[in-house]
Amino acid sequence: MNDAVLSQTLPRPFDTLRAVNLTVKTWFYVAAIGHAIFLAYILAVFYPPIAQSGLHGLQGLHLPTGFREGDTLGNLASVSHVLLAVIVIGGGPLQLVPAVRRHAPAFHRWLGRSYLLAAMVSSIGGLYMTWTRHTVGNLVTQIGITVDGILILAFAFLAVRNAMAGRITEHRRWALRLFMVASAVWFFRVALMGWAVLTDGWGIHWESFTGPFLYTLGFGNYLLPLAMLEWYFYCQKRKAGQGIQIAFVSTLLPLTVFMGIGIFAATMGLWLPRV
Ligand code: HEM
Numbered sequence: 001m002n003d004a005v006l007s008q009t010l011p012r013p014f015d016t017l018r019a020v021n022l023t024v025k026t027w028f029y030v031a032a033i034g035h036a037i038f039l040a041y042i043l044a045v046f047y048p049p050i051a052q053s054g055l056h057g058l059q060g061l062h063l064p065t066g067f068r069e070g071d072t073l074g075n076l077a078s079v080s081h082v083l084l085a086v087i088v089i090g091g092g093p094l095q096l097v098p099a100v101r102r103h104a105p106a107f108h109r110w111l112g113r114s115y116l117l118a119a120m121v122s123s124i125g126g127l128y129m130t131w132t133r134h135t136v137g138n139l140v141t142q143i144g145i146t147v148d149g150i151l152i153l154a155f156a157f158l159a160v161r162n163a164m165a166g167r168i169t170e171h172r173r174w175a176l177r178l179f180m181v182a183s184a185v186w187f188f189r190v191a192l193m194g195w196a197v198l199t200d201g202w203g204i205h206w207e208s209f210t211g212p213f214l215y216t217l218g219f220g221n222y223l224l225p226l227a228m229l230e231w232y233f234y235c236q237k238r239k240a241g242q243g244i245q246i247a248f249v250s251t252l253l254p255l256t257v258f259m260g261i262g263i264f265a266a267t268m269g270l271w272l273p274r275v
Helices: 003-009 016-045 047-058 072-095 098-103 105-132 139-164 168-182 184-199 212-235 242-274
Strands: none
Touching (some): 016 072, 016 212, 098 105, 105 139, 105 168, 168 184, 168 212, 212 242
């Protein structure tokens, strides 16, 4: 029997790299559905009042600092922040769909530039609001989101620099890191609500929006996705052993289930009631 026939008849060892890619694909589609729900919420809650009343449209909404008489710069930051969120939350997952890249490369490039710009302007506006207006939480939560804002700006810069230098593999890696930090605000909401449902809000003081769980999540909402991404990159390498790949799958699968629970909880408890 020659090798080709042998390879067809012998049972193949468990293909762990295939398992890694399949798990990541599943994670991505669950995350994309969750992003689409958050996108629909942003469009339904913020766009109609802003289209009707401009900056005053933020008055009476649930935002902790929304509209403030006399603070034009802060109001502009707030309005542009929620308007641009549509490009960040809607565009991020779309950029990662291989079929879009393959069949509509011009759209991919156009959306990529808009995504980068929207994420950077959103971050600058977010940093401005965090440090000039008193929002929810305390210094620890403010530092947590500030680090996220700085990472968004840094990763956007590195993604552009590598693209301009023609280093496409490096560009792709920085773009994926940018997706993780720009979507951290989405991870935050989903993990918060998933945790609240599963533990009855252990470690969360709702009135002051402080507590050990919120401090951990304030940094974990981007550090955990970034760590998983680096682990995924490592799994793709030739030298990655099967044990590492199986450990990756065994970690990402329960995280994906938790994410699914969080998406459901955030939709029912956070987003639907405000529409
Ligand atoms: C780039 C990704 C980001 C997106 C897509 C995003 C999205 C949003 C959305 C949709 C809201 C409205 C609240 C809600 O209904 O859930 C919001 C509020 C807010 N965000 Fe962000 N955000 C991002 C990044 C940031 C960053 C990096 C910071 C701070 C450094 C920040 C600070 C804030 C603040 C302070 C508010 C409250 C605004 C107010 O009370 O008027 N955001 N964000």
